[in-house]
Amino acid sequence: MAKTVVSFTLNGSPVDVLVEPRELLIHTLREKLATTGPHIGCDTSHCGACTVDLDGLSVKACTVLTVQCDGAEMLTIEGFAKAGALHPLQEGFSQEHGLQCGFCTPGMITRAYRLLQENPSPTEADIRFWMAGNLCRCTGYQNIVKSIQYAAAKMRGETVATSHPVLAE
Ligand code: FES
Ligand code: FES
Numbered sequence: 001m002a003k004t005v006v007s008f009t010l011n012g013s014p015v016d017v018l019v020e021p022r023e024l025l026i027h028t029l030r031e032k033l034a035t036t037g038p039h040i041g042c043d044t045s046h047c048g049a050c051t052v053d054l055d056g057l058s059v060k061a062c063t064v065l066t067v068q069c070d071g072a073e074m075l076t077i078e079g080f081a082k083a084g085a086l087h088p089l090q091e092g093f094s095q096e097h098g099l100q101c102g103f104c105t106p107g108m109i110t111r112a113y114r115l116l117q118e119n120p121s122p123t124e125a126d127i128r129f130w131m132a133g134n135l136c137r138c139t140g141y142q143n144i145v146k147s148i149q150y151a152a153a154k155m156r157g158e159t160v161a162t163s164h165p166v167l168a169e
Contacts, residue, residue: 003020005017006019006066009072022065026061037076046133048111049107055073058114060133076110087109093109095160096143097147127145146163
């Protein structure tokens with residue numbers, strides 16, 4: 001089938017990419033645009049490791065065709081740190097031990113970002129419900145919740161203290 005050029009904004013930069021109509025966004029990002037933060041954990045829409053932010057929606061890039069993204073604004077984990085400064089979510093995951101192997105982390109952070117855009121003060125139940133489509137085989141989730149709470153507080157302008165004092169020294 002004929003290839004087509006798709007144009008969108010990726011982490012603030014315009015990109016044009018030649019794709020087949022059947023090509024999944026996760027493959028375009030990883031194989032053609034050197035955007036390897038979004039991971040492939042399952043390919044069946046279960047794990048959330050491939051999560052990206054697309055026009056203000058949190059989507060699993062293994063379930064989106066790249067041709068659907070023409071004209072879109074897209075954010076991946078590569079777009080979070082600005083001028084060398086970590087995003088509050090990245091800082092939160094670091095401070096609160098929200099990761100172990102890190103495979104799920106880009107998707108976790110990108111998914112949590114959309115939650116905090118829509119609800120700056122989520123309860124623990126809100127966070128657990130919102131993150132239910134993102135799986136982690138390492139952490140047991142408790143520290144992921146704490147990481148998101150840390151970021152939410154910081155983004156609200158509150159003074160935050162890590163629950164792991166040794167890391168704050
Ligand atoms: S690779 Fe997309 S949900 Fe697992
Ligand atoms: S930190 Fe290993 S899968 Fe989540």
